[in-house]
Amino acid sequence: MFYLNIRHILERACLYFSRKEIVFRTVQGDVGRYSYEAFYGRVCKLANALRSDLNISEGDRVASFGWNTHRHLELHFAAPCIGAVLHTVNIRFSPDEIVYAVNHAEDKVMFLDVDLLPTIESIADKLKTVESFVVMDPTSSVKLRNLYVYEDLINGRSASFSFPDLNENLPAVMCYTTGTTGKPKRVLYTHRGIFLRSMATCLADTYALSERDVIMHIVPMYHISGWFMPYAATLVGSKQVLPGARIRPEILYELIRREKVTVSDGVPTIWIDFLNYVRSSGCREDISSLKRLVVGGSAPPKSLIKAFKEEFGVEVIHAWGMTETYDSAIAYRLKSYLENLSEDDKYNVMAKQGLPFPGIEINALDERGKPIAWNGREQGELVIRGAWIINEYYKDPERTRESFIGDWLRTGDIVTIDGEGYVQIVDRLKDVIKSGGEFISSVALENEIMAHPAVFEAAVIAVPHQRWVERPLACVVLKQEFKGKVSREDIIKSIKDKFPRWWLPDDILFLDEIPKTSVGKFDKKVLRQKLHNYYIEKL
Incomplete structure (x- = not known):
């Protein structure tokens, strides 16, 4: 067998x-190859x-x-x-x-x-x-x-x-x-799971990794083994570039330039920093080899997807996954018959999480546990099963019972699924803002705020409110050159036509930085704890 x-x-x-070749940067910063x-x-x-x-x-x-x-x-x-x-x-x-x-x-x-x-x-x-x-x-x-x-x-x-x-x-x-x-x-x-996940990475309609690629592994190997990209690259014989410890935009830039990297991966914050570095200190021609970025961990803002495509000709592949799904299980690819969409409509599709990989099945359940309609409007919790999805937590029967419905894994993500099968995350179940009996998507607000040219990062959280139970609070980090020059009113004005009035954050809090989790995601838990009484104290 x-x-x-x-x-x-x-x-x-x-x-x-x-x-x-495998090219590597040591902890000391030297570059070697074998x-x-x-x-x-x-x-x-x-x-x-x-x-x-x-x-x-x-x-x-x-x-x-x-x-x-x-x-x-x-x-x-x-x-x-x-x-x-x-x-x-x-x-x-x-x-x-x-x-x-x-x-x-x-x-x-x-x-x-x-x-x-x-x-x-x-x-x-x-x-x-x-x-x-x-x-x-x-x-x-x-x-x-x-x-x-x-x-x-x-x-x-x-x-x-x-x-x-x-x-x-x-x-x-x-x-x-x-x-x-x-x-x-x-x-x-x-x-078996790693093998199948590696093969799926190499399919034309997922990440299309091939022998001809030079892949730079940004996702930490201590986190889901770098999304198992190193195994996939080894399977097809891609040249691999390992950037080592404490990477910075200038290090990635130099490795891309010197090693002619064609594809890389990482969370949005990595590539936001990189984008700003290239704009201020780099040269487009130096990174002309770069063709694709697989971006996951959290949703890349549409502005980031658009900037890489229009300024550098780099396709950002929006990926979704969890530790429990060997990470990637859903990714964006535009269907052939949708190529005639307007550019703006294409970017709207690109901003969605995408279609499930071959070998993966999905659905979404409403509050009664019933499947939602796939119309792009109804919302429900994403459930998933497939060839490389786990079916239990090891030696943890209680949390296994909480997280599975039969062989379907409950993801904790609230999503819509449109008629083409494209999944779009509305929010994390724990992050959705429940205001006056209605739901507000923190993700949608974040994406629009981060489209403002002065904004470096933004995280929107639910904060307790005496009248409305919860209200959105936007935590914003401005780009260095805009600090002290952009007001709360400027941010609200830029998004007010995109949402119902009651969706708009009650306040914009300018911060020097947004706390991150161990894998580079915004740590909203820390923000919620720190700002729990923000609106109550202002009353």
Whole structure:
């Protein structure tokens, strides 16, 4: 029987694309490169070391705590291919969340980048199941027990390994959700799920990733394994660019220019910063190789989609997914017979989350649990199932019962679905503003506010109100050159014709920055807590 496992992805890359490159930026900022053939040899060396030096057996958990580097990529293949489970620990977790995740997962070994050592050193005595630590760069640390240095560990090991043909339903990778309430939930990703998700990434009507592409991985590999893009790129032999630690717009710009990157990914805030950098300090010709951006995590504003298309000829592919769906499960692609739409109508479609991937089924349920009409107007909670959607949270039956209706996953997103099947998120169930018995979409308000030329970022939240129960409050960060020059009235005036009067925010609060979650999304939970009494105190 042919199993859909990660071994096939790895060995195919070495067999057919041995001369293709993987380019990497180290934690120290240096740039290096090697071939897929060399990559395969190093994965084999690491597999030998995992087995012989670290005593990792099938089913054991191996934790990683690191950035998008070549060593982290090697670990993404070596651990699952010997039958272990790679646990990508979110480096943005609080110390208590890290301790909980590592202990709950029962990780046996932890690999970490050298600049993240202080975090782990401060909690190492609380990591009860971790027997050894591997630092992925040279270090003089003596605070961690059984400490190895990555290059010393694999040095001298054989560059060949007989990888087992593992059952495709075995777990390969695990990830903990960035939960806003309660402890993070554990999600297991199987070899089969990763394989199918990788193949789906390469379809013409999804992200169309191919051997000819040069892909730069911006989405952190500690978060859903960089949306599994590194596996897809390896499957088809794309040249890969790993930008390393603490990326900034100028670093991405230089990598795109030098390596001729054609496709990249990331949350909207990354590309908003990048857009502003290119406008102020860059040159369009330097990034002319860039053709596509897969943007998810939160909805990219229509103004961002339009700017990249019209100023740089870059297509922004609006993507939607969750930790529970191996991330991407819905993405924008314009159907052929809609090409004759006006440019404005096309941008309206582009701003929607899009169509489900082949192998994915969707619907939306109203408050009574009944399917909504697909007319682009009725709203309901998106439910989803499919070839790579999880069907449970690992060892968490209570939250599994709360989150599933049969084999349908409740997403918590309020959506409309139009007659063509395009999904548009109206709001998160927890973010929708309930004012005077009516619902207001924070997402719609944010998109229009961010279309204002002076606005850098905007987040709209529900704030308690004595009369209306809740009212919208817009938190706005202005671009540097507009600070002190744009008023509340200017912002309201720019959006007042787009919405009913009662939708308009009661106030605009100008901030220096909007708090972000560990994966770069606006952290509305923090804003709601901080501004809970904002309108009550103003009465």
